[in-house]
Amino acid sequence: MIKKRFLSFLIVLSISLCLTSFGNEPQVIAIRAGKIWTVTDGVITDGIIIVDNGKIRAVGQEVDVPEGVNILDMSDKNIIPGIIDGHCHIGLSLDIFSEMDETVAAIAADMLILDAFNPHSKDVKKALSSGVTTVMLAPGYRNPVGGQPAVVKLDTSKANDWVLKRSAGVEFSLMNQALMFDREPTSRAGLIELVKEQLNEAKVYQEGFNPRLEVLNRVVDANLPAYIWAHTVDEIASAMAIIDQYNLNAVLVAAGQGDEIADMIAKRDLPVIYPPLLLSSKDKDLKRVGKMAGSGVKLAFASLAPRTDLNDLRTSAILAVKYGLDKEAALKGLTINAAEILGVADRLGSISEGKDADLVILNGDPLQPASSIEMVIINGNIVYQRLEE
């Protein structure tokens, strides 16, 4: 056992040496893999990925490896693109009982969630160990208009451009949780009215020094996405009414009961960032995500961490498959769908030429919880290895 451990340690050590020995010079690495799940172009068995300066230069079975390039042998491993968490709240607070929302003001559109992010939080390391390489940092669901989420890559130790989007849109919440007894709105009708009032005001806003209206103005112009929390059927219906009225470029967040009106969601091409499949759910609720995707709704998964364990973003997708979601759709929900919904698909979400070399290496099928994540690579750099302590 110990001998085996030591051996694997040596292997990892040599791999990391070969990956890091390039220093600051332009790095070219070839990775030979047993199975490459490209996501957008099927599964390549016994393929090669050429990583050049943090980008994927080539991928396929018949790929020429340039002379003098070290080959990383992963021929018994599975490689998938870095997993993208559609919505989470990591690194935003000192404690697990994080406060993600403004509790006194109902409207916080000018608030940037990135300002509260601690890039050295231990959550970041935890996310990496679970194969998550990019996240949308989001506020919670207690503010009717709730601040601007950010999209960040999790190689935050480097002083490079890990912030992909400082402001990825504006969050809205039409959920009952946005109602409070000690500040407006206190009723559902009041909540809808308040949101509309803000959008009306933003619509007629010309110019000036009002950051709140400035950002909302970009939302009603449909060039900045609106991320709308709505969970139950009535909340989703309210969201769609507002989306229609103001012609918003919108994404539904949560939509747990969305399967019941999946046709209406699909008709509007509204993508959904789906909340974690809770391990206390009844079978009936676990089947909802598969039904919704079956109706043609584009889905991405979210951990909402620390509400659930970051490790279980992948578990969510696996459970969705167990309860009826198509396997391919599940993998897309962890990668390319999330990238498209968050507007970063030009760089992330699949193993294709020209995209960032954000890769997750597993010792088995990515949609099995018993498969371990052995290594995580962001921009061609190893950011997590299983045996490191």
Next chain:
Amino acid sequence: MLKGVSLIYLQGIEMKSIKRIAILASLFLLFISVGTLSGQEIAIKAGTILPINDAPIENGTILIKDGKIAALGQNIAVDSDIRVIDANGKFVMPGMIDVQSRLFVIDSELNESRTIAPELSILDGLDPYIEESPEVAAQGVTAIYITPGSRSLIGGSGAVLKLNGSKDVGEMLLKDNIAVKAAIGVSANNESSSLGRLGDYSSIREALLETKIYMHNKEKYEREVAKYDKKMAEYEKKKETKPAEKIDKPKRPARFRLDPTHEVLAKVLSKEIPLQIEAHRVTDILNALRLADEFDFKLILDKCTEGYMIAEEIARSKAPVILGPVSTSFNDMPRLEYRNHDVRNAAILSEKGVKLALGVSGKDGASSKFVALAAAIAVGNGMDKGMALRAVTLTPAEILGVADRIGSLQVGKDADVVILSGHPLDTLSRIEMVLIEGKTVFERKDQQ
């Protein structure tokens, strides 16, 4: 008896029809006997049997008789007239156990408001009509262990139930008084402040010390009673033989008040029942180990969230652990105790040689259906496959003292059997059939 009935019946019939009726009757008897036989005897012809206590058996057969496993192996003779379940190409394993279940309990019924209440039994707060129960059995979980919650310091005793579909707690019950549940440093009762933690520890210790005194006083009383009985006998004898002599009647010792709290804890201190202590953080786990050292009781460590930080100490103590949740997602909201939760906990403890059962420890009863998923997540985070499977079958049965009945496929044990389309740690394997004591409690309908 049936034969007797038919003979009596025959007596009143004319001779010419006797022959015909005799044939009919014997056919009827044959039918009855075959019918009852097939109810008693079942053969499962499996692809791969995972007995858990032993190496896997390829193309094996399990013979079930009267709800028990009568034989298993590769060359088992099967009578042609018994029911055969064809599980060719499928996996067969013992029913899984959720060692931290909340099925049948409503949150408020988990604890009494008193903090020291070891005499309570979880059986008195169960609702067997909870609808999630069939969903749990349908995932191959055939037995659950439920205990009082963590709001009381000593909250009462837990029980093992079988998910046999009965609505009668008595019929589901496999064994009660498994262990007395205690909790140290759980935020539900004291916000986990260090002051509360000291208080928890000392309150439990105080209760155990009082029990020691109680046991001492009870023994003293019993000795005095014995002495009194002896004196009384002498007195009666003397009164009979020498009635003239004046003798003092012996004085009866003052009555000893039996106390249910201390009676139960006395069983803990005399090692009849283990004390199961829920402890999450290192301090609390070490305190639990310290208590077990001081009072010499059988300790079961429950939850053990930060156990990986002191794996060697736990291994040295030989205390078994029922660990969970493997992932905090099994609970909907993060709790303060999970601050240092690590998915590798099970792998690290098990590698150090700790006897370990994996529980789901879910928020609701429905979570119990994810026992196999919990084991698979543990494997994905470094736990040995065999150990993980054992941790949801035989190890919990051993820790809970029910391994004579459940936990593995062995001759003589209950026929609690799960048939799966693939390996149990493959999350996409489907459960085909679940038997409890030979009776089918779940069968997949959409056979493909």
